[in-house]
Amino acid sequence: MKILAIASAGGHWVQLLRLESAFKGHELIYLSTKKDFGKMVEGHQFISVADANRNDKLGLLKTFKALKAIIRSVKPDLVVTTGAAPGLMGLMAGKLYGSKTIWIDSIANAEKLSMSGQIALTFADKVYTQWPDLANKKIIYSGNVLS
Amino acid sequence: MIFVTIGTQEPFDRLIAIMDEIAGSIDEEVIAQVSNSKFVCKNMVTKDFLSPTEFDDLFFRARLIISHAGMGTIISALERNKPIVVLPRIAKLGEHRNEHQLATAKKMADLKYIHVTYDENELNEKVLELVKAVDIKPLHVLGKKASDSLLSSLTDFITLIS
Numbered sequence: 001m002k003i004l005a006i007a008s009a010g011g012h013w014v015q016l017l018r019l020e021s022a023f024k025g026h027e028l029i030y031l032s033t034k035k036d037f038g039k040m041v042e043g044h045q046f047i048s049v050a051d052a053n054r055n056d057k058l059g060l061l062k063t064f065k066a067l068k069a070i071i072r073s074v075k076p077d078l079v080v081t082t083g084a085a086p087g088l089m090g091l092m093a094g095k096l097y098g099s100k101t102i103w104i105d106s107i108a109n110a111e112k113l114s115m116s117g118q119i120a121l122t123f124a125d126k127v128y129t130q131w132p133d134l135a136n137k138k139i140i141y142s143g144n145v146l147s
Numbered sequence: 148m149i150f151v152t153i154g155t156q157e158p159f160d161r162l163i164a165i166m167d168e169i170a171g172s173i174d175e176e177v178i179a180q181v182s183n184s185k186f187v188c189k190n191m192v193t194k195d196f197l198s199p200t201e202f203d204d205l206f207f208r209a210r211l212i213i214s215h216a217g218m219g220t221i222i223s224a225l226e227r228n229k230p231i232v233v234l235p236r237i238a239k240l241g242e243h244r245n246e247h248q249l250a251t252a253k254k255m256a257d258l259k260y261i262h263v264t265y266d267e268n269e270l271n272e273k274v275l276e277l278v279k280a281v282d283i284k285p286l287h288v289l290g291k292k293a294s295d296s297l298l299s300s301l302t303d304f305i306t307l308i309s
Contacts (some may be wrong), residue, residue, distance in 0.1 A: 011219030022301035143294030
């Protein structure tokens with residue numbers, strides 16, 4: 001199966017790379033917001049998109065359009081992200097084209113789920129938190145990106 | 148060498164200013180990755196833009212990392228066996244969008260994974276104490292992967308939908 005794994009540059013990306021062994025045996029495609037990150041995931045296809053955050057509505061729209069085009073051509077069976085806004089856009093586009101979707105909230109959100117995570121909660125197949133206190137019937141806690 | 152990094156976001160001149168002051172009082176090279184900084188450093192070498200390779204090289208060469216409380220930098224330090232001291236960005240001071248760095252810093256301090264300081268004085272004391280050692284040991288070391296329980300939960304779901 002084809003898995004598209006998305007994370008913005010920075011902490012989100014560092015966390016995503018620590019999940020790779022869960023995707024072993026499948027075709028894994030990485031997507032991030034910095035062009036030169038491809039070097040860090042050699043052996044896998046890598047795609048970059050422009051970064052956007054929720055204070056930049058036009059940028060978000062452009063990123064969403066770019067992700068829609070990518071997902072329509074890649075046709076991933078699963079879209080998984082550790083955030084942030086571009087990851088949420090990727091999950092939405094994935095949902096639109098029939099992919100399964102997983103949101104893993106960043107370990108940096110120790111007191112409440114991120115705003116993007118709360119939106120993902122309304123449609124994603126699985127939503128994970130990395131802090132046991134934040135788990136409930138819909139938000140899964142099953143460990144974190146640390147080891 | 149001590150490497151100071153503020154992560155990929157907005158400036159963090161409170162950290163840069165105190166580290167420049169500390170750099171003037173110790174006999175060790177301090178290199179700082181800054182962005183959009185208005186502060187002019189007297190004692191530190193500053194780098195405005197670093198490629199991932201240059202960043203990794205400085206990170207690798209450093210015997211101590213000083214940074215904001217971003218999880219990317221914290222995890223990178225723990226993976227690479229580097230001791231790290233953090234000063235959380237404070238949203239009230241315009242250093243971040245919300246106070247999540249304070250919350251994560253407290254959690255990481257509770258786990259005893261990293262050195263957490265909450266103001267410039269604490270950072271000053273901690274750095275002066277640590278640099279006295281010939282070999283600064285990290286408080287905790289991480290493997291390269293997420294926890295087994297998170298990985299197997301993801302694998303289970305993937306198997307279910309395959």
